[in-house]
Amino acid sequence: MVEPAERTSALQGCLADLLLDQDGHSLFGADPAAFGAARQLHMEDQAALAHYKSRLLTYRSLVRSALEDPLPDCFPFTHALLEKAGQWAACVDAFLGSRSIQSSYYRDVNPAFVAWLAQSGWGQDRWPFLLQLAHYEYIEVEILRWPDEAPQVDLGALPKADLYVVFDGTVRNLAYAYAVQDASGGNPEPDAGETYLLAYRDGAGDFQASTLSPHASAFLARCLEGERVGEAARALGLPLEDGLELLWSLHAKGAVLGFR
Amino acid sequence: MTPSGTPSGTPFSGVGVGLRRPHLAQVAALKASPVPFWEIAPENVVGQGGTRHRQVMQILERDPVLTHGLSMSMGGFDAWERDVLDNLRGFLKATQSPWHSEHLCWSSFGGANTHELLPMPFTREAVQHSILRTRQLQAELPVPFLFENVSYYAELGAAEMSEKQFLAEVLEGADCGWLLDINNVYVNSRNHSFDAKEWLEGMPLHRVQQLHIAGHAWFEEDQLVIDTHGAPVIDPVIELMQWVLPRIGRAVPVLLERDNDIPALEELLAERAALQKAYDVALDPLSVSGPGSGGSSRG
Numbered sequence: 001m002v003e004p005a006e007r008t009s010a011l012q013g014c015l016a017d018l019l020l021d022q023d024g025h026s027l028f029g030a031d032p033a034a035f036g037a038a039r040q041l042h043m044e045d046q047a048a049l050a051h052y053k054s055r056l057l058t059y060r061s062l063v064r065s066a067l068e069d070p071l072p073d074c075f076p077f078t079h080a081l082l083e084k085a086g087q088w089a090a091c092v093d094a095f096l097g098s099r100s101i102q103s104s105y106y107r108d109v110n111p112a113f114v115a116w117l118a119q120s121g122w123g124q125d126r127w128p129f130l131l132q133l134a135h136y137e138y139i140e141v142e143i144l145r146w147p148d149e150a151p152q153v154d155l156g157a158l159p160k161a162d163l164y165v166v167f168d169g170t171v172r173n174l175a176y177a178y179a180v181q182d183a184s185g186g187n188p189e190p191d192a193g194e195t196y197l198l199a200y201r202d203g204a205g206d207f208q209a210s211t212l213s214p215h216a217s218a219f220l221a222r223c224l225e226g227e228r229v230g231e232a233a234r235a236l237g238l239p240l241e242d243g244l245e246l247l248w249s250l251h252a253k254g255a256v257l258g259f260r
Numbered sequence: 261m262t263p264s265g266t267p268s269g270t271p272f273s274g275v276g277v278g279l280r281r282p283h284l285a286q287v288a289a290l291k292a293s294p295v296p297f298w299e300i301a302p303e304n305v306v307g308q309g310g311t312r313h314r315q316v317m318q319i320l321e322r323d324p325v326l327t328h329g330l331s332m333s334m335g336g337f338d339a340w341e342r343d344v345l346d347n348l349r350g351f352l353k354a355t356q357s358p359w360h361s362e363h364l365c366w367s368s369f370g371g372a373n374t375h376e377l378l379p380m381p382f383t384r385e386a387v388q389h390s391i392l393r394t395r396q397l398q399a400e401l402p403v404p405f406l407f408e409n410v411s412y413y414a415e416l417g418a419a420e421m422s423e424k425q426f427l428a429e430v431l432e433g434a435d436c437g438w439l440l441d442i443n444n445v446y447v448n449s450r451n452h453s454f455d456a457k458e459w460l461e462g463m464p465l466h467r468v469q470q471l472h473i474a475g476h477a478w479f480e481e482d483q484l485v486i487d488t489h490g491a492p493v494i495d496p497v498i499e500l501m502q503w504v505l506p507r508i509g510r511a512v513p514v515l516l517e518r519d520n521d522i523p524a525l526e527e528l529l530a531e532r533a534a535l536q537k538a539y540d541v542a543l544d545p546l547s548v549s550g551p552g553s554g555g556s557s558r559g
Contacts (some may be wrong), residue, residue: 005389009337011417016369019376044418052414058482059413063376099372104331104344105303106375147309207310252333 004117007042014039019063022097029057067092067109074110075137081127082187094122108143114138129178129190136180139172139199140207146170155258159247161230161240163259165223169254170201173220174209181209197229198253208253219243229259272297272326272470273511275536278518279319281312285526288315292321292531299515301330302360306347313377325355326470326513328439329362331373334393334407335380336366345400352403359469360438361406362428364390364395379412382419382426387433389518394434406437406469411476412446413451423448431467438464441472442504443487443517446497450485456500465508473501473535474517477555490520492531501535502542511543 014036018024028035030055036046049056071092072079082088095101100116101109116122117131124130149169155165175195178190181197196217199209212220215238222232233243250256274296279287287294298319305316319325329348332340352360365377380386398405409427421429431438449456475491478484493516501514516532 005385006380007383007417008381008386008389012336012366012369012378015378015416016372016374019374019378020372041417048415048418053484054413055484058484058486059376060380061482062486063374066375087281101375102368102371103375104333104341104368104373105307106303106331107308144310145308146311147307148313149309197448201310205314 007045010041011045014041015056015059019060020091020096020099025057025060028052029152032056032241048072053102063087064089064092070106070109071113073157074141075076075113075134076081076185077183077188078130078134078137080185081130081133082123084188087123091123096209103178109137110141127189129180132176132178133180133183133188133190136140136174136176136183136197139174140209143199143201144205145173146201155260157251157258159229159244159251159256159259160227161233161244164228165247166228166257166260167224168255170199171224172199173197173217173224174199175217181211198250198255202254203254208255210253210255216242216246218244223247264431272324272513275473275514275516275532275539276326277516277528277532278328279316279325280518280522281368282310282522283528284315286525288318291334293319294525295323295532297324297326297513299326299328299517300355302327302348302351302355303330303344306351321356325357325470326515327352327355327360328408328515329360331367332359332362332397333364333365333367333373333374334392334397335364335386335390336368336428338368338371340396340400343509349400349402352401357403359404359406359437360401361408361470363410364394364407364427365410365412372375377410379410379414379416380426381417381424382415382421383417384420387429390430391433394430394436398434404437406436406439407431408439408441408472409444410441411447411451413482413484413486424463425453428462428464436467437469438467439470439472440465440468440504441474442478442501443472443474443493443497446500447476447485447487459501460500460504460507460526463534465504468508468512471501471504471514472517473497473514489517493535498538503538505542507530514539 018028025222032045032049079088082091095113095116098116098120100112114134117134146169152166155166176195177192179193179195180190180226183190196210197210198220200211202208215236218236219232219238222235223229229243229247230240233240247256276297276299277295279298279300354449363377365374367374367378380390394407400425423473445456445459447458473493475493476485477488478489479486518528
């Protein structure tokens with residue numbers, strides 16, 4: 001437990017407000033001393049804020065610059081969309097202002113961004129697909145980095161009705177209301193339409209996403225939940241042969257490790 | 261004399277390079293390490309998988325590595341993240357890094373992480389707080405802890421002492437090692453108008469276990485030198501490294517950092533080789549570039 005160091009804590013809290021709050025720039029820029037006074041800083045510390053006004057504002061720019069790499073790298077189409085609309089900076093500002101970045105792992109900025117979009121609804125009145133687009137973009141990064149698993153033993157290579165399916169740990173059975181997989185830098189606005197995807201990392205370590213029918217997606221969901229192949233097909237009225245063929249194909253691609 | 265718990269003799273010396281993502285495939289494919297050692301941020305490796313991760317692990321199994329943390333917020337107030345510490349401990353044991361370093365700064369407040377290296381107030385209270393936090397962190401780690409001096413662009417609050425006095429008091433009070441970032445000293449000397457060599461002269465150089473060296477950039481709009489790690493190291497910084505090495509009196513390892521505008525591996529290795537020459541000259545007792553000469557191996 002750290003002993004109270006009230007002055008140090010107050011100074012750090014004040015700078016955090018300047019860096020993160022959406023109105024931090026305007027409030028601090030207008031009157032740094034008053035900004036400090038509102039946060040109960042000592043008089044001499046208020047004066048120091050005023051003395052270093054422009055340089056402290058530089059830190060605000062640096063915090064935003066630190067997001068320029070991870071966010072557009074992970075969310076290239078979301079970034080392209082918002083940048084084109086002149087809203088990227090506002091989005092980053094609102095994200096920072098929410099104080100949603102809590103982990104000290106830099107990589108956790110990306111899932112925090114998706115979680116913030118989901119929680120805040122930011123931008124989704126204008127771009128109702130925004131959260132789903134960002135989610136799909138993040139899934140690719142998550143899958144590519146997903147921890148490797150120890151090799152499974154005693155798995156069969158042939159799907160059968162009475163066997164369980166052992167999926168690769170990177171497999172994500174996804175459902176969207178937009179064709180997010182068709183988005184691109186030139187056309188980042190996906191068309192509306194129910195979309196079912198099975199995303200995974202293949203044997204070569206590359207990201208793959210297979211488009212599924214609604215039935216196939218439901219069948220795989222049941223298999224992922226631990227139902228036997230035959231039970232899953234029967235529950236959905238799906239011909240067993242179709243299910244076996246799908247699983248065989250996914251096994252060949254590396255999404256399914258085998259059958260037990 | 262070395263700080264308590266700090267190894268006095270390790271196989272690490274010469275000029276190493278920070279291992280970065282764009283070079284992983286190329287470096288992993290080499291038969292032998294092209295550098296004396298790499299430096300890596302554990303938080304970018306632990307809990308990961310996939311192709312790049314496998315490349316990193318291949319390199320770490322083959323080559324010597326030092327570890328350097330980026331976002332522990334050691335001068336902050338937020339509770340240590342237990343899973344982060346557990347992962348770090350495991351990584352340090354696995355890689356056998358002789359020490360682990362972090363920045364003497366803060367990054368998070370009230371649970372919100374800025375992922376920026378933010379300045380400590382230069383006050384007696386902050387000295388005591390930093391000592392306490394450094395000791396806490398050291399107690400969590402299986403290897404000696406070094407802290408790194410950061411670039412700071414503004415003083416946070418009214419200073420009761422200089423940055424130099426602040427760092428020296430924390431180093432002594434925490435009894436820990438020092439990762440001396442020579443570029444940060446240079447950047448601070450430019451931004452706060454002091455003489456870098458005078459600054460270094462009174463510092464406890466016996467605590468230095470490692471150096472960082474990097475490039476920086478001048479930002480006209482802000483009228484500031486920013487520690488960008490996005491350009492080659494400039495001659496005055498190399499000269500400062502050469503000036504301080506003999507005064508440290510040991511062949512401590514120097515790490516070349518490059519985080520932005522990362523060049524091709526060959527270009528980075530060429531810069532490393534030039535720095536290695538400068539390093540060797542500085543530590544050669546017969547060299548004309550020894551203490552006091554102010555010589556540089558570059559133009």
